[in-house]
Amino acid sequence: MTISTQKLYAHSTTQLERSLQRIAQEVLRMGTLVEQSFRLSHQALFAQDVSAIEKINLLEKQIDRYYKQIELDCAKIITLQRPVAQDLRLLSAFMHLVRDLERIGDYAQDLAELSLKLLPYPPHSSLPAVEEMSHNAQGMLATSLVALAELDAEAGREVKKMDDAVDDAYDYLYQIFAEARDIQGGIEPILLLVLTIRHLERMADHATNIGQRVAYIVTGKRG
Amino acid sequence: MTILAFIVGLLAGLGYALIQHYRLQRRIEKILELLPVTLNESSSLPVLSRLRRAISLFSQDQAAIAAQLEECHQLMEAAPVGYLQVNGLNQLLQCNAYARQLLKIHRWQPERVRLLLELVRSYELDCLIQQTRHCQQSQVEEWVYQATYSATEAGEGDSPQPPKPYQVHLRASSVPLEEGAVGIFLENLQPLVKAQQERDRTFSDLAHELRTPLTSINLVAEALSSRLEPPEKGWVEQMLHNTQRLINLIQDCLELSHLQHNATPTLQTQLLDLPSLLFSAWETLQPIAEQKQISLSYHGRESLEVRGDAERLVRVFLNILDNSIKYSPPQGVIVVQVTVDSIPENHTDESDSWITIDIVDSGKGFQDQDLDYVFDRLYRGDPSRQQPTQTPLTAKPTTPNLQSGSVQSGSVQSGSVQSGSGLGLAIAQQIIQAHHGTIQAQNSPQTGGAWIQIKLPVFH
Structure with missing residues (x-):
């Protein structure tokens, strides 16, 4: 079962099924934008790609538009077409899930701004660890989006496990930054890096939420 | 009496049966008429045999078509370019092996209809499809496809590997099909990009290697000549x-x-006065211009501020003006026009405006087939106008070397006395792009002369 094809066979579709499929497609489209945004923020942070920032700002506007549109559409379908059981769960999960996606997009934008401020400073020795943390968080987002496409409750729970790795990385890096001594030339780079890992950790959390919403769509239980 | 009644009854029954028989025959003939003419050759055979024959021919035909289709599918599957096909609802219907490998689609099963976005999370591809469907026209798009493997996609390994990002340069060409369906061909541009990078690297390595010995030859020659x-x-x-x-x-x-x-970061930008940059470039070239009695005609503001790297922008004007002088006939005029888009004279906020610099010479212009290549390094339009062969050693040096500091490229016009390095316009293009501007070459519709147009954003 997947979000688009649970009951859909090209010819025998009801209006509700068509609407659901359309919304599912919009959610996935928003997901790709958020993923792209995250990827660009990674480039801005670790490859000093300044042009990425401009692209992220453009993407962010689009993401916002999708977010509002999907929320409105979901509400409209719930009131007008009275879905039940899994369809209703799907719609209510979508409404929450786009919020999570939108937040990840926001954090990506913030990360890009942080990268701009980090630009003048020499790279910190822990930067590779931060980069791996970012890779992991991106992997979680990808996994949760696949779980959503496949409506795979198991994969949704998998994301939760991956979140532990990111949390550990956060604690570890936080300790390193907190214990930094003999800082020359101001503490701004440390502050910026702490903010960066904080953002990454939040992004990972939102990805986890998405995974759990998928499990909710399938099983009807909030874990 | 009974016999009579029997006979009447029999006749009536026979008549009825006959009528039924004819009706049936007519119906079968009608059915036969539905078949394509090739299968329905009229013959004297009984109509039922003809039907049987037609059906068997029909199923043979169908088998042949099915085999052909299967063959097409096999060919498509084995094609060295990627092929995707989506229907009007954006569901992925076809996807060959190369496309699966290129886009890393691991979860595709032909029997299950899925949304394309569920399998390939690429916004560019999605946009391309929408656009093709909307305009009903083929489109071509090039972009870098990036993907992050999810834990489930990454494969069989039990240990959760850190997700590896994947990226590939792609070119997609789309074809609009019936009922909103869209077919997409995918090409892998990665080898091309790699070759280009390698070429650039070889180019610069070679230049590095050549510089030192050349400098020492030059020094020795200088010492000798005295x-x-x-x-x-x-x-x-x-x-x-x-x-x-x-x-x-x-x-x-x-x-x-x-x-x-690393163009943009190394620019030493400051606020500059554009016209004075132009004139300083022209002054440098004055000696050559005077030889040919070529004059410069400037139209535009007295002063115009622009943020940029002074040395590099002068370089751009030098390269372009030098070309213009070279290809203008004696007593020619080079027209330079500077305009600023969409702002009133006294308006201070010029943040979103563009400065356009048009430089038009009075020569014969570029040849049409060269227009696309004038910014390519070492490109020379007409082979017959290439670097003149060296004069024999015994000949005395002719003209004094006035142009030694100047460079030209795009030697696509005629009458070159002394050819340049063929890199001038390529350098100009790189510098302008580093300033986030654009540069274009065309021929002036009025005079037919070469027309270089530079657009620069005004940063404040």
């Missing part, structure tokens, strides 16, 4: 002149690859 008497002195001077030209070429190569790799 000690020699004619005619040997003349030979050495010619050698000097030519090594100097080579050194300039090498310098340009290095400059070009430097600009290509």
Whole structure:
């Protein structure tokens, strides 16, 4: 079962099924934008790609538009077409899930701004660890989006496990930054890096939420 | 009496049966008429046999078509380009092996209809499909496809590997099909991009390697020329002149690859007055211009502020104006026009506006087939106008070397006395792009002269 094809066979579709499929497609489209945004923020942070920032700002506007549109559409379908059981769960999960996606997009934008401020400073020795943390968080987002496409409750729970790795990385890096001594030339780079890992950790959390919403769509239980 | 009744009844029954028989025959004939003419050759055979024959022919035909279709599918599957096909609802219907490998689609099963976005999370591809469907026209798009593997996609390994990002340069060409369906061909541009990078690297490595020996040859030649008497002195001077030209070429190569790799960050930007930059470039070129009695005609503001790298922008004007002088006939005029888009004279906020600089010479212009390539490095339009072959050693150096510091490229016009390095316009393009501007070459519709248009954003 997947979000688009649970009951859909090209010819025998009801209006509700068509609407659901359309919304599912919009959610996935928003997901790709958020993923792209995250990827660009990674480039801005670790490859000093300044042009990425401009692209992220453009993407962010689009993401916002999708977010509002999907929320409105979901509400409209719930009131007008009275879905039940899994369809209703799907719609209510979508409404929450786009919020999570939108937040990840926001954090990506913030990360890009942080990268701009980090630009003048020499790279910190822990930067590779931060980069791996970012890779992991991106992997979680990808996994949760696949779980959503496949409506795979198991994969949704998998994301939760991956979140532990990111949390550990956060604690570890936080300790390193907190214990930094003999800082020359101001503490701004440390502050910026702490903010960066904080953002990454939040992004990972939102990805986890998405995974759990998928499990909710399938099983009807909030874990 | 009974016999009569029996006979009447029999006749009535027979008549009825006959009528039924005819009706059935007519119906079968109607059915036969539905078949394509090729299968329905009229013959004297009974209609039922004809039907049977038609059906068997029909199923043979169908089997042949099915086999053909299967063959097409196999060909498509084995094609060395990627192919995707989506229907009007954006569901992925076809997807060959190459496309699966290129886009890393691991979860595709032909029997399950899925949304394309569920399998390939690429916004660019999605946009391309929508656009093709909307305009009903083929579109081509190039972009870098990036993907992050999810834990489930990454494969069989139990240990959760850190997700590896994947990226590939793609070119997609779309074809609109019936009922909103869209077919997409995918090409892998990665080898091309790699080859290009390698070419650039070789180019700059080579330039580096050549520079040192050339400089020492030049020094030796200089030392020699002061000690020699004619005619040997003349030979050495010619050698000097030519090594100097080579050194300039090498310098340009290095400059070009430097600009290509880290252009924007290395610019030393400041607020500059654009017209005075232009005039300072023109002053440098004055000696050559005077030789041909070429004049510059400037139209535009007295002063105009622009943020940029002074040295590099002067370089751009030098390269372009030098070309213009070279290809203008004697007593020609080079027209330079500077305009600023969409702001009133006294308006202070120029943040979103563009400065357009048009430089038009009075020569014969570029040849049409060269227009696309004038910014390519070392491109020369007409092969017959290529670098003139070296004059024999015994000849005396002719003209004094006025142009030694200048560079030209795009020697696509006629009448070159002394050819440049062929890198001038390429360098100009790199510099303008580093300033986030654009540069275009075309021919002036009025005079037919070469027309270079530069657009620069105004940053404040």
